[in-house]
Amino acid sequence: MTTQDMLDDRYGRRRSPGRTWAIIGGAVVGVALLGFVAWGVVADSVEAVDADTTGFAVVDQHSVTVNFQFTAPTGRSVACAIEAQDVEHGVVGWKVVEFAASEDHARAFRETIPTTAEATTGFVNACWVT
Structure with missing residues (x-):
């Protein structure tokens, strides 16, 4: 084990592959939700009187x-x-x-x-x- 690996273990810098996928999945859901809200605002303003x-x-x-x-x-x-x-x-x-x-x-x-x-x-x- 290298010094860098020991430091990463000691200070918790390593991420497990499951955690990385969870972060990516959360980001995708966040972007999709933002797009849905933006579409709702645009659709309402198109029909405004x-x-x-x-x-x-x-x-x-x-x-x-x-x-x-x-x-x-x-x-x-x-x-x-x-x-x-x-x-x-x-x-x-x-x-x-x-x-x-x-x-x-x-x-x-x-x-x-x-x-x-x-x-x-x-x-x-x-x-x-x-």
């Missing part, structure tokens, strides 16, 4: 008009939930509107929401790909 309220107008005591725009994947239909609230932030009107698929990436709309009481604001709550 971004919506912005561009304005609203209280028409009367029973309706409010909301102007909004959204960006969505081309060729996919989109649905949006539009909401009207009163001065105490209580929901007084709610409407889900569906839009047909389009080749335009960004689109703008105006929708009127019927309300149960006078609204003080109107906005897009959420939009999603259908």
Whole structure:
């Protein structure tokens, strides 16, 4: 036995072949898990819809008009939930509107929401790909 072998034994520098394979297997599983998570993030962002309220107008005591725009994947239909609230932030009107698929990436709309009481604001709550 050489001096180097004795030092390796003394300080535990030798690795058994089983331990080496365990480390390699753990690294492969870690890389596969990282790839799976990265794919999930990319897949979610491809189907994302971004919506912005561009304005609203209280028409009367029973309706409010909301102007909004959204960006969505081309060729996919989109649905949006539009909401009207009163001065105490209580929901007084709610409407889900569906839009047909389009080749335009960004689109703008105006929708009127019927309300149960006078609204003080109107906005897009959420939009999603259908």
